[in-house]
Amino acid sequence: MATLNIKSFTTLVRDQATAIQSKANALLDFTIGSTLRSIVESNGGIGLWLQSLILQVLALTRAATSFGSDLDTWVADYGLTRLASTAAVGSVTYSRFTPTTSALIPIGSRVQTSDFTQTFVVTVDTSNPAYSATSGGYIIPATVSSVTVPVAAQNASSGSNVQPNTVSVILDSIIGVDTVNNSAAFTGGTDGESDGALRVRFVDYLASLARGTVAAIKFAISNVQLGIVSSILENVDHSLNVQRGNLTIIVDDGTGSPPSSLLTSVYQAVDAYRAAGITFAVFAPSIVSANVSAIVGVKSGYDVNSVKGAVGQVVTDYINTLGIGVTLSYTRLAQVIYDASPGVASVSSLTLNSGTADLVPTAVQVIKSGTVAID
Incomplete structure (x- = not known):
């Protein structure tokens, strides 16, 4: 796009005065307070307003110069949406000083960091031996002093990736439970996709329309969740032995141990983009x-x-x-x-x-x- 000839208010007023004076046979009065000065300044203000509208319209007609919701609506016309933020997950240990009776950690119980900036909610894990669907939470039996349960951030953001030993405040009091703590850092929290990242992914999206290519498959994987890293190995199996027509896809969410649900989501995304007759498998990295x-x-x-x-x-x-x-x-x-x-x-x-x-x-x-x- 050619450089726009943008004029300031002063330039607009000066150019008008110059043009009017050039057509007059006598010296005209453009001093402050004069009628002509008022007219050209009024015209200059209108010209400045029209100029700003033109610049705004030009910005909105290009993804490279659109921001925020304007960029969202721009890429939405092509069927693309901004990736949302994700909540960090981890585990906390509820403990007590006197384990004389059983206690229940209800699903939905809230805990918080010691600086009161991040709140986490107890979630369901049916594989946890302490979980009881009937009771609606995790049971700490009598004589047992603690139980470790999964939690997820209440507000999704990268700030929810807290460090070890920082979640120590029990927001919802639980009878028979005295303390809470996280022995390991929480992971998986990301901020929503930035304008810059969305523009880059939009270009990848256009390149992916051919499908069946490595670029298209990588795009499909990137759409599943923010923060995903992937590697696509062609014509080999997971043991790196030659297997023609096969793709071995390694996916990581930054933890080194992505959950099976994420691997399943990636598999489904890739399956929609792979070429016919091509086999593939999705693995977490070793x-x-x-x-x-x-x-x-x-x-x-x-x-x-x-x-x-x-x-x-x-x-x-x-x-x-x-x-x-x-x-x-x-x-x-x-x-x-x-x-x-x-x-x-x-x-x-x-x-x-x-x-x-x-x-x-x-x-x-x-x-x-x-x-x-x-x-």
């Missing part, structure tokens, strides 16, 4: 644990525990964001440690799985953090 150990020297003036804690968290996050089949470089770990905090003075005795070699997964594996010991 996890390869990365155990990291290092001695970190801390600069003077920095809190030792804070620096080492930051290093451990950054190293863990870096490892857990590696894609399916992506190698974990031993030397890269040193750079990650130095970049984790300005208080890092030195790194020594760095080991990766007790060695100094890169950790190389296969095409069906993903590396996740194991023990990260920063001394």
Whole structure:
């Protein structure tokens, strides 16, 4: 699109005065308060308003320049919708000091983080031995001091991915239960799809209309849920042996252990896009644990525990964001440690799985953090 000749209010007024004066035989009065000045300023205001309307219309006629609900309606004309945010899930342990009688954790009971920013609700897990459909919750028998139950965030967002030992407030009091805590971090929470991500996916959507292609299948997978990472291996089975006409699809939701419900949803999505006569299967990645150990020297003036804690968290996050089949470089770990905090003075005795070699997964594996010991 050619550059638009946008004019300011001052330019519009000046151009009018110049044009009018050029047609007059005498000097005209355009001073502030004069009749002609009032007329040209009025015309300039109308011109500025019309110009803004034109710019707005131009913006709305292109996906690249539309935002928010305007972008939603733009892509909706092509049958595409913005991906919604997802709620984090995890487990909490309800405990009590005196286990003399049985207690019931009702489905729907709410717990909250210690800073009162995130609320979680107890959900149904029929495979949990403590679950009772008749009672409508999870039973803590007499003499048993605790029970671990699944919860999901009340409000879907990436902020619901809370850290371990942060869910400690019982919102709905339960007779016979005293405390609650989460021993592991919650995962799976994502914010709604951003405008930029939706524009990228819209381009992928147009490319996917051919179907039967790797790009089309990847698009189908990306539509299932935000945060999905996938790898499509052609003409091999899950053991990486040659199998002509077969696709082995590895899917991860960031945890390394996506639920079976997600794998089923991905299978159904891919089945609508695959070429006729092509077989395929969807798998979760096999996890390869990365155990990291290092001695970190801390600069003077920095809190030792804070620096080492930051290093451990950054190293863990870096490892857990590696894609399916992506190698974990031993030397890269040193750079990650130095970049984790300005208080890092030195790194020594760095080991990766007790060695100094890169950790190389296969095409069906993903590396996740194991023990990260920063001394």
